[in-house]
Amino acid sequence: MKLKSLTITILTFCVAAFSGMKAASAASFSVIADGLYNAGGLSFGPDGDLYVTEAGIGGSGACVPPASGQGDSLCYGTSGAVTKIENGKTERILTGLPSIALPDGTGAGGPRDIQFDPKGKPYVLIGYGANPAFRDRNLGYTDLGKIIAPDFKTNSWTSVADLANYELANNPDGGDVGSNPLGFVIDGNKLVAADAGANDLLRFNTVSNNLQAIVAFPQDILTNPIFPPSDTPSNEPAQVPSQDEVVRSPTAGLLLSETLRERPSQFATQPVPSSAAKGPDGAYYVSQFTGFPFAEGGAKIYRVGADGTPTVFADGFTQLTDLQFDSAGNLYALQYANQSAWKGNFDGSVIKIAPNGTRTILLSGNGLESPSALTIGSDGAVYVTNRGDRPGLGQVLKIENTKSIPEPDSALGVLAIAALGVGWLHKKKELATKPPINTVVALK
Template sequence: MEGLANPRGVSFGPDGWLYAAEAGTGGDGPSIVSGDGQTVSFGLSGRVSRYRSGVQEVVVDGLPSLAPAGGFGATGAHDLAFLDGVLHAVLGFGANPALRANLASAPGSELLGQVVSVSGGTVSAVADLAAFELTDGPDDEPNSNPFSLIALSDRFIATDAGGNDVLTVSRDGAVAITAVLPKGSYQPVPTGATVGPEGEILVGQLTGFPFPVGGANVFAIDGIGMIDVLAAGFTNLIDVAYGNGKLYALEFDSDGLLGPNNTGSLFEIGEDGIKRLVYGGLNSPTGLALGVDGSIFVDENGVSPTDGRVIQLAPVPLPASLPLLAGGMTFAAAVGSWRGRKRS
């Protein structure tokens, strides 16, 4: 896929198409100051595109979007999931949820920070994550930027990169905190999420300022909200994916957001407790999906308003004698296989 506007999450639908969420390019509507200090303006430029057998098409457009002048690094449609065959999307916000009222003159702006469903061309609100963070979130200074969405059999799991928490969303739109990621000397900033082999929720960590190299983890959250550091030593993780018996972690910027480069890397996390570099030099990657045949699909140029794309990476077996070790990272508790580990 190519020509995407700030692509983020990618996911296969039950129809076999590969879907990509596009955060859009903002617009010329009302503006607010986002959590990172930028002035961002509203527009209905977000969309969802899909691809199959050489055909790329837009299936949903007119979704809410916020972006600075020029459209780079927009906030909007961040991820996709299907529940009962119905397409759902999570829309980011990236600021104090109270500021959403400043956009109220623009129809559609109320959907920012929400999980929405898309059926028959109609976009409907399902759950207001931003409003939840404002009234019930864990931070004294509320911020909401919903980022990842997973559909389970009877509910959704969403990460909020602004609220630093993982949320459960019921079918009727009720929101509850599943887990609050631990804070250290910087904000945790949860990003991509996936379901692990034991049904646990696996969550990648971007980290907040100063975006330390090697400071990001993959967390595992069990059914009662207990958090375990599954893997450590990553930099600015943007997505994780589990499939075909393999767990992958995608770095958005492998030398840190304050470093001179803007290329990321894809790692496989083995059962031996080692992370292995699979691909490097990916240009601002922002999303990750796995095909049933083991193929890997990655968003590139994920903060570009015009040049976003999805590329397919063919599986590359690593010779047993030549593992590509990246720092020799082992799992935090050194408890053996990540499939069969015990939590503390």
């Protein structure tokens, strides 16, 4: 059973809220971009305009097997792009970037995040989502699984760091080999990336050209996990333990359950780091969306200090896709859905975590569906890529009026999030009619 491999194929996420958090009563949002293909990360450039990545829809080129070994192959194309949003207009300013996806364009690996360094130089993180051994062998030379430095004026780029090859050569967590970098942050001359497939946090120094793992996150042992029903369309049968399967500790090799007569009472799951942010204290904060079976309440936000040791900053989450600090030290966490995705409801949430630990839901549902990334503007608004797993239906939302939202009186509120990311689930769900550009939705 290749649990790590399954996590590599998951590019979608989901959520379920507990009591104890106050919902936003004054926030509203507008749609400032539409028609994006597997929209990913977004960031403001030195020109004040907003840049967003599109992972694309793969293509008709060579293919690689999916990481889990189940289902259709991921096929290569050059449909990835970076789009610029300027004065309400969108323009693809970098095209032809590598992309792999399922035949219907879902489950895409391609441009996943974009950041600008202190001098205004852009960097783009290219996802992958499969075993790195197949990349060069099947696809030839490609920048999948790398960080690149683009030149928007010439529609060209150079390769900077090969994260997928680092996983192939080093495999820091000692599990199945796989790479799926999803998000990164720039810290001076260092690019710090979260590789969801490798389960580690990597640091690349742009001066010394040195790439190394900061930390490999440990597996979690779940007690009495809840598995998706066997007839759930999103369930991958190979990942559900059978009657005769034995589950062992990922760290000590200890037997956790004898030959199974039923599904196990203890189960090892992947950590799956999804993105990173630098905190006011100089530490890195890493979001987690956990691996199969995506236990609600099992995910954490890790704090990784100078010594590289991960400690839990906040828990009670299930699946998180992105993190971002504002200038006041508030941490914003993004969740893919308010229920486990196999239930078919993809309403997502934006949660604000104040410096004292209190949590507030700024936006939940009401048009926020399967969001993939967020950033904070100089205007104080929160910008989110919406419907990030739906080719041709991706959006960028601008969430405003967040400053007037009161914080809850208690810090006991927690958010439980759960995720199950399989693109073909969306075929079974009727999509809401897309709101027109600049439509404003007020939350009650």
